[in-house]
Amino acid sequence: MARPQDHFSYAPGDTARRRSAMIISEALTSAESILATNGIVEARREAASLLMLAIKRDKTFLYAHPDYALTELEASTFESFLQRRATREPLQYISGVQEFYGLEFEVTPDVLIPRPETEMVVEHAIEILKSRATKRFCEIGIGSGCISISILHSVPDATAVGLDLSTSALNVARRNAEKLGSIERLELIESDLFAKSSGERFDVIVSNPPYVPSDDIEGLQPEVRDFEPRAALTDGRDGLSIISRIVEEAPRFLTSGGFLLMEIGIDQSTQVDAMFEPGIWHSPEFFPDLQGIPRLVCAELI
Ligand SMILES: C[S@@+](CC[C@H](N)C(=O)[O-])C[C@H]1O[C@@H](n2cnc3c(N)ncnc32)[C@H](O)[C@@H]1O
Structure with missing residues (x-):
């Protein structure tokens, strides 16, 4: 079966296209644990919201493509959103x-x-x-x-x-x-x-x-x-x-x-x-x- 990343071609040095090692399912699991450790109650749901925001995709995409590898840009955007939310900054100030x-x-x-x-x-x-x-x-x-x-x-x-x-x-x-x-x-x-x-x-x-x-x-x-x-x-x-x-x-x-x-x-x-x-x-x-x-x-x- 074709994976979403198979449809992309990317040039070296292009962080917007080059794939990171982070795939959706692992990103969600580790984000959930970081958020929960920082006292966020609905950690899984919030992890998913941050990920959707970072990769500009909806929930259906998230759950249909657990093996999708984030681009380097998406991965670093997600990391930065996650860090902000872990300090308890409201999701709405992150999403705007x-x-x-x-x-x-x-x-x-x-x-x-x-x-x-x-x-x-x-x-x-x-x-x-x-x-x-x-x-x-x-x-x-x-x-x-x-x-x-x-x-x-x-x-x-x-x-x-x-x-x-x-x-x-x-x-x-x-x-x-x-x-x-x-x-x-x-x-x-x-x-x-x-x-x-x-x-x-x-x-x-x-x-x-x-x-x-x-x-x-x-x-x-x-x-x-x-x-x-x-x-x-x-x-x-x-x-x-x-x-x-x-x-x-x-x-x-x-x-x-x-x-x-x-x-x-x-x-x-x-x-x-x-x-x-x-x-x-x-x-x-x-x-x-x-x-x-x-x-x-x-x-x-x-
Ligand atoms: C609770 S917020 C309400 C904001 C918005 N109306 C809402 O419902 O989400 C109160 C607002 O009143 C403003 N405010 C506080 N003291 C004020 C004053 N003395 N005169 C005018 N606005 C004031 C604040 O800057 C803030 O924007």
């Missing part, structure tokens, strides 16, 4: 991408890696905006752009302003908006919360603010603690200070009957509930994530 709400987002160490639970913010915002005549929203802390761009993708006549303290995060958001075709409808501004916004009022304000209490950072997984941007994770205090500033400032930037949608952390719902002053806000609603944790707060301005 993360899927969110059915779209593929570029991610770099300048931005938080989009999480599945954050899709709740997107779903609720889409539902509200679709029922509105004007569909103008604002995001505080846009990061990679995953929330705003997903909303813009699903609501074609919506427009948005995305704010973030981090210029490098805004650059990632810009590239994602360009790639995913929503840059014309998204204005990006470097700003501490609403400080640099024009003062206009929005139908909806969305945010996934940094809500991890600083005391909890040490106990996080190394992937999060050592690699994701600290300013995206925590306010450096009790985890509630930015949430509280947003609740306080939002009424000046929402239309009457406008909504504030925010992701919140574990055990924060009681304190967050108390931040919404009756007389200014209707009573906020809390929505649980798949683990039953109140994860999304949705409040309507009176």
Whole structure:
């Protein structure tokens, strides 16, 4: 039977074509053991992901061709990916991408890696905006752009302003908006919360603010603690200070009957509930994530 490598011809000195001694089955086994030794739980699956990335092939190829000998370039790329992952660098920073709400987002160490639970913010915002005549929203802390761009993708006549303290995060958001075709409808501004916004009022304000209490950072997984941007994770205090500033400032930037949608952390719902002053806000609603944790707060301005 012909092996994949039989189909290649390669010139001496050409690392992109010259075969290494590493074949897929052995590469997977040794990578699995290195990753497991370094505390990675799903070591076999992650070894396969890194290998697919290094050789730019899919899972079917991996399992159909266990004897495929990697080229020298593929082998050295794989080694370098493996070393990075063994230090607990997240797979997404190695691949440079993360899927969110059915779209593929570029991610770099300048931005938080989009999480599945954050899709709740997107779903609720889409539902509200679709029922509105004007569909103008604002995001505080846009990061990679995953929330705003997903909303813009699903609501074609919506427009948005995305704010973030981090210029490098805004650059990632810009590239994602360009790639995913929503840059014309998204204005990006470097700003501490609403400080640099024009003062206009929005139908909806969305945010996934940094809500991890600083005391909890040490106990996080190394992937999060050592690699994701600290300013995206925590306010450096009790985890509630930015949430509280947003609740306080939002009424000046929402239309009457406008909504504030925010992701919140574990055990924060009681304190967050108390931040919404009756007389200014209707009573906020809390929505649980798949683990039953109140994860999304949705409040309507009176
Ligand atoms: C938890 S991340 C969310 C990123 C993205 N929206 C997501 O859901 O994946 C929080 C973001 O808020 C930004 N941020 C932190 N403090 C801020 C502030 N005071 N004003 C504006 N943005 C801020 C961080 O730079 C980071 O990009």
